[in-house]
Amino acid sequence: MPTYGMLLSFSAATVVLVMLPGPNLLYIVGNGISGGRRAALASAVGVELGTLVHVIAAAVGLSAILQSSAVTFSTIKYLGVAYLGYLGIKALRTTPHDQPSVAAAPQSTSRVMGRGLIVNVLNPKVSLFFLAFLPQFIDGQQGSASQQILVLGAVFFAIALTIDLIYAIGSGSLGRWLSRRPKLFRQQERIAGVVYLGLAGIAAAQGGHKPATS
DSSP: OOOHHHHHHHHHHHHHHHHSOSHHHHHHHHHHHHHOHHHHHHHHHHHHHHHHHHHHHHHHHHHHHHHHOHHHHHHHHHHHHHHHHHHHHHHHHSOOOOOOOOOOOOOOHHHHHHHHHHHHHTOHHHHHHHHHHGGGGOOGGGSOHHHHHHHHHHHHHHHHHHHHHHHHHTHHHHHHHHHTOHHHHHTHHHHHHHHHHHHHHHHHHTTTOOOOOO
């Protein structure tokens, strides 16, 4: 099992990541504005069900890699640090853009949920992110890696779903608040860049953890 300190640092990183303005937030808020609170709640559930698929896929894949080679798993961890750093630098170099529209065409609740699920599952960038993010919080001193990955994945899912449901409940008010703060969206890539570089730095600092063997 992950230590209390590791769970705390992972949870803090997850909260910051999920709260960053981005496509998921816009999808939830847009559906809330156009279709009401029920549509917003459905979109939040759909998006995070997609996230859960990525987490499970990452857990299965990383566990298989670890069983075949501890050296390969360590390499994956350090490549993850490099990838997080790449995301940070890329985001910082992105030209600030105008605020995207949060409006969305009204759709049925089931379609809203299904679309959120499909869009998230079919996004390869999300898969790469989890493959880079999860291994940084695994410590071989704490037992089974597969168990640690599943625990961390469950924590990520629970935090992300909770925050997205809060966004969904307040989607109308949040949409109006966002529309009055276009600078926030123009700078969101740079904010994300700082966060990714911070994660890369933290991961590099704790990169000495040995991977577990089962």
